Amino acid sequence: MPEVLVVGESGFLSQAMLKAWGSRAQGLSWREALHPSQLAGAQWVLNGALDPRQMSELLSPEEDFDLQLAQKAVEAGAHYVMLSTRKVYDRAAQWGAREDDLAVGQDVYGQNKAQTEARIREVVPEDRLLIARVANVVGPERVPGRRSFMAMMLGSLADRGEISFNMSPFVRRDFITDRFFADSMKGLVESGASGLVNVGSGQPLMTGELAMALLEGFGQGSFRVTDPRVFDEFWLDVSRLKSWTGLEADPESVRELCREEGRKLASG
Amino acid sequence: MVKHIVLTGGAGFIGSHVAEHFFHAYPQAQLTIIDKMTYAADIDNLRSIIQDPRVRLAVGDICDYAFVSRYIAEADLVIHAAAESHVDNSFGNSLPFTMTNVYGTHVILEACRLHKTPRIIHVSTDEVYGEVLEGANDESAPMNPTNPYSASKAGAEMILRGFLNCYRMPIVIVRANNIFGIRQFPEKIIPKFSLLLHKGMKLTIHGDGSNRRHFLAAQDFAEALQLLVEKGVIGEAYNIGSEDEFTNNEVAAMLCAQFGYDPKDWVTYVEDRPFNDRRYALHFEKIKALGWRQNRSITNMISDVVQWYRDHADRYEYYLRSPEFLGLKK
Ligand SMILES: NC(=O)c1ccc[n+]([C@@H]2O[C@H](COP(=O)([O-])OP(=O)(O)OC[C@H]3O[C@@H](n4cnc5c(N)ncnc54)[C@H](O)[C@@H]3O)[C@@H](O)[C@H]2O)c1
Numbered sequence: 001m002p003e004v005l006v007v008g009e010s011g012f013l014s015q016a017m018l019k020a021w022g023s024r025a026q027g028l029s030w031r032e033a034l035h036p037s038q039l040a041g042a043q044w045v046l047n048g049a050l051d052p053r054q055m056s057e058l059l060s061p062e063e064d065f066d067l068q069l070a071q072k073a074v075e076a077g078a079h080y081v082m083l084s085t086r087k088v089y090d091r092a093a094q095w096g097a098r099e100d101d102l103a104v105g106q107d108v109y110g111q112n113k114a115q116t117e118a119r120i121r122e123v124v125p126e127d128r129l130l131i132a133r134v135a136n137v138v139g140p141e142r143v144p145g146r147r148s149f150m151a152m153m154l155g156s157l158a159d160r161g162e163i164s165f166n167m168s169p170f171v172r173r174d175f176i177t178d179r180f181f182a183d184s185m186k187g188l189v190e191s192g193a194s195g196l197v198n199v200g201s202g203q204p205l206m207t208g209e210l211a212m213a214l215l216e217g218f219g220q221g222s223f224r225v226t227d228p229r230v231f232d233e234f235w236l237d238v239s240r241l242k243s244w245t246g247l248e249a250d251p252e253s254v255r256e257l258c259r260e261e262g263r264k265l266a267s268g
Numbered sequence: 269m270v271k272h273i274v275l276t277g278g279a280g281f282i283g284s285h286v287a288e289h290f291f292h293a294y295p296q297a298q299l300t301i302i303d304k305m306t307y308a309a310d311i312d313n314l315r316s317i318i319q320d321p322r323v324r325l326a327v328g329d330i331c332d333y334a335f336v337s338r339y340i341a342e343a344d345l346v347i348h349a350a351a352e353s354h355v356d357n358s359f360g361n362s363l364p365f366t367m368t369n370v371y372g373t374h375v376i377l378e379a380c381r382l383h384k385t386p387r388i389i390h391v392s393t394d395e396v397y398g399e400v401l402e403g404a405n406d407e408s409a410p411m412n413p414t415n416p417y418s419a420s421k422a423g424a425e426m427i428l429r430g431f432l433n434c435y436r437m438p439i440v441i442v443r444a445n446n447i448f449g450i451r452q453f454p455e456k457i458i459p460k461f462s463l464l465l466h467k468g469m470k471l472t473i474h475g476d477g478s479n480r481r482h483f484l485a486a487q488d489f490a491e492a493l494q495l496l497v498e499k500g501v502i503g504e505a506y507n508i509g510s511e512d513e514f515t516n517n518e519v520a521a522m523l524c525a526q527f528g529y530d531p532k533d534w535v536t537y538v539e540d541r542p543f544n545d546r547r548y549a550l551h552f553e554k555i556k557a558l559g560w561r562q563n564r565s566i567t568n569m570i571s572d573v574v575q576w577y578r579d580h581a582d583r584y585e586y587y588l589r590s591p592e593f594l595g596l597k598k
Contacts, residue, residue, distance in 0.1 A: 168319055169311055208311040208318075212327065216305045218326030220335045222309075228319030252586060 002026040004189065005078075006040040007033040007069060008049025012141060012148075013083060013134075013181060017046060020182035025179065029196070033069055039076035044189050045069065046081040056111040070120045074128070081130045086200065086236055088114040088133060094234035099196040127194050132185065135236050137198030138210070139178030139258060142188065142265065150261070153214055156264055162222040163215065167229050169208025174200040174235040177257045180249045187245030197213070200236035201249035207221055208254070213255040217262025270497070272298045272389075275344040276330055276376065277350030279303040279403060281452040282391070282486055284313035285295055286497075288350060289490035291317045298340050301352065303325045304359035306370075308453040318541075329454075330372035331374045333379065340379040345386065345497060346374050349391040354455050359542055360415030369420035374427050378475035381435055388439045389493055389500075394482075394507065394548045396422040396443060404549035407443070407505045414543055432503050440500035442493065444508040445550055450576040454584050457516065458570075461523045462577040467532065471524075477517035481549040484510035485564035492560050499558045509550035511564045526574040 006014045018027050030049040039045055061067055061169050068081055074078040087110030089097040094106070105111030105138055105214025140156070141151040153163050176184075176199070180211050183200045208223075211257055215221045242248055273290055277283040278301030291299055299317070303309050305327050317323050325472040328335040330350050340346060347558070350372065352358070352365045374388070380388050397405045398412035424431045431437050454460045461471050500506060514522070517535070524531045552560075 024481075170315060179490065212305045214309050215327035218327075220326070220332060222300075223325040224321075224323075225319045226321070260585060 003043040005033070005045045007045065007047045010049065012023060012139060012143070012146070012178065013050045013137060014048030015140060015180035016137075016182040017048060017185055020179070020186045022123060026062050030065060030069075034072065036072070039078060042073075042076060042078045043259050044079045044081060045073040046083070046185065046189075047081060049127070052072050055109050057110060058115070059086050059112055059190060064116055064119060066116045067119045067123070067257060070124050070129075074124055077196070079189075080130045081129065081132065081185070082117065082120055084113045084117055084131050085110060085132045086133050086135055086198070086234055088117065090110055094232075096235060097198065098237040099198055099240055099250035109134050124196055130188060130194050131196050131247045132188065132199045133196065133236070134181065135174035135176055135198070135234075136177055137178055137181045138254060140261060140264070142261075150210070153211060154261060154265060157214065157221050157262070161223065161244040163211045164212050165207070165211065166227040167207065167231060169206060169211060171207045171224075171230055172204035172233050172235070173207060174202065175205050175210065175254045176201050176249050179257075180247070180253065184245060184247055187247050188241075191244055193244050197240050197244060198236040200213055200238050201251060201254075202235060203249070203251050204233070204235040205254060210258050213235070213258035217259035218266045219262070270294045270297050270345045272300070272342050273347065274300045274302060274339050275347045276302045277309075279305060279309035279311060279313050279325065279394075281308070281313070281350070281449070282447055283349045283451060284451055286347060286444075286493055287314060287323075287492045288317055289487065289494065290347070291320070291323065293494050295372045298322050298324070298342075300324045300343070302328065302330060302336065303337060304329045305398050306352075308353065310583070314452075320398070321359070326477070330370060331367055331375055333375050336375055338380040338384065340376070340381045340385060343385055345377065345387045345389075346380055346385050346596060347389045347391070348373065349408070350475045351391075351421070354453075355395075355415055356455065356541065358416035358420070361592075365416050365420040369417075370423040370427065373424035375563055377427065377437070378432050380567070381431065381437060384526055385496060387597070388437065389438060390428055390441045390497060392425055392441050393418065393421050394443050394445045394509070394550050395545070396425060396533065397544040397548065398408070400547055400549040403422065404509075404551045406551040407507055407554055410412060414545055427477040434439055436503075438502045438536070440502060441505040442496060442508055443550070444489055444504060445482040445484055445510060445548060447486050447489050448483045448569075448573065450573055454577075457519055458523070458573065459577050459584075462526075462574045463580060463581055463588060465523060465527045465529065466581050467579045467588060471535045472519050473516050473535055473537050476537060477520065477542055478515050478536070480513055480515050481519075482510045482513045482549065483566045484508065484512075484562065485566070485569060488562050488564050492555060495555070495558055497562050506555045507550040507552040508555055508560070510562055510566075513549075514566070522548045523574060524572055526571055533562065535560070546548070555574035
């Protein structure tokens with residue numbers, strides 16, 4: 001049994017983590033993970049599965065997959081890692097949110113995650129629980145049905161040769177690459193961390209910069225703004241991540257990833 | 269009435285000032301900015317206009333005919349300002365200069381020819397005349413470029429000449445001296461020195477600092493372009509110059525003064541680059557005769573410009589940390 005189990009193996013973040021750990025980790029689907037024997041022997045259980053209902057409705061404890069999995073991990077004597085979101089922070093705290101800021105959830109998704117965090121804390125011993133509040137992760141996201149910022153840009157570039165924004169390109173958000181995300185998770189697990197930690201870059205980038213880098217890599221395409229609203233700007237205070245793992249994101253790696261995704265798209 | 273402007277290089281320094289100017293000067297017109305988004309470009313340069321539905325940014329290479337042609341098909345005015353623009357880079361690898369500045373210009377012209385674009389403005393430089401130790405050149409002076417950058421700009425003009433003579437295309441050429449202003453990439457003297465001083469770092473001057481340059485405000489340049497769109501004679505070249513001439517030492521001193529520093533403590537000198545033209549100078553009576561005036565001066569504007577670089581230093585942080593910028597690596 002590998003020491004790390006990554007649940008929700010087909011997910012974008014799970015894929016990144018599995019790649020980072022290599023043979024030391026094993027992926028499981030969320031269904032498999034609920035089977036009693038599956039977690040036996042694992043030292044760490046990381047949940048990368050996302051129930052799509054979390055985006056639109058408040059889930060009860062019975063519907064909370066994270067909670068069920070955390071209970072199983074406790075029974076198996078493993079550490080549990082929950083992937084939470086920066087959206088647990090109140091809207092007013094989004095600019096430089098710290099782990100001790102109030103976690104009430106800024107939308108349904110954030111509220112679900114905040115509730116799950118609280119529920120899990122009740123069942124997992126403190127020293128065996130790590131909750132990572134993750135910033136916006138970008139990576140190879142040209143996956144059917146994915147509706148992230150990057151996936152939408154890649155989709156419209158592939159289909160129409162253009163990127164159009166329904167927000168200002170000067171909206172700043174905390175982006176990290178899938179690789180930095182996975183390295184951070186690995187670093188946290190290897191350091192035996194427990195508690196709450198923001199996983200981000202701490203350095204907001206303009207959304208338009210990502211679009212420009214993608215277009216640059218793709219080689220050509222037009223860019224237009226249909227609605228210049230400014231909304232949902234955020235960055236995370238990552239001093240804890242840095243002190244626990246020594247890792248610090250380089251904003252240039254996000255731009256380079258976008259260029260690379262653009263190049264990949266262009267070459268089919 | 270101009271309905272659709274295509275501006276190449278609009279996300280760069282001068283291009284962004286031209287974009288802003290034409291956006292306001294022609295409030296009915298659509299503006300398509302074609303830019304490859306090289307290191308010198310930044311979407312932030314277009315902050316004041318990019319969110320308007322009249323503006324579209326087409327990211328791509330002017331060397332790509334199919335790409336360029338698609339946009340030029342819609343244009344009734346093409347302003348061609350895209351270029352590899354930094355002389356020092358051209359000493360290292362000059363091939364991208366010839367590609368973009370010569371071949372890229374050729375591509376733009378072919379597309380304009382195909383689509384019968386009614387007005388084309390080509391942005392050239394005073395450097396095509398080469399070094400001028402005394403006096404000044406008018407538009408009839410021969411081209412005598414002295415570095416790969418200016419050679420590529422002169423090459424572009426030769427292609428233009430050919431098209432002018434052969435197809436009688438509606439082209440007007442502008443040759444400007446050094447332009448200054450906000451949003452210039454910090455490889456050029458004013459932003460670079462401002463940012464270095466802001467960071468408390470010393471300035472490095474190639475040679476003895478006696479090289480002279482004239483400085484014209486980017487806004488004055490943009491106003492000149494509008495005048496040429498409206499009154500410039502087809503087939504003619506127009507110099508656009510400034511009366512403000514300074515040595516590199518004087519520029520360094522002017523910038524040090526903005527920080528309250530004594531240049532003696534802040535300027536160091538290193539060996540000169542392969543060929544560093546001592547002086548360029550233009551006569552610009554021809555455009556003055558059309559009614560153009562230099563409305564701004566570097567001495568009046570320098571404190572605002574420096575303040576802008578200080579306020580936006582974080583934007584250049586990535587470059588400020590690079591060894592090339594710090595002069596630690598060639
Ligand atoms: N800066 C000056 O003092 C000065 C003086 C006289 C003339 N000029 C001329 O003015 C023009 C603009 O100069 P600048 O100082 O703004 O330069 P800049 O480097 O700031 O901007 C050049 C722009 O062209 C774009 N570009 C480069 N290669 C391209 C390509 N292959 N396809 C599409 N876009 C491309 C870049 O991305 C950038 O946005 C140039 O033609 C230059 O030769 C500049």
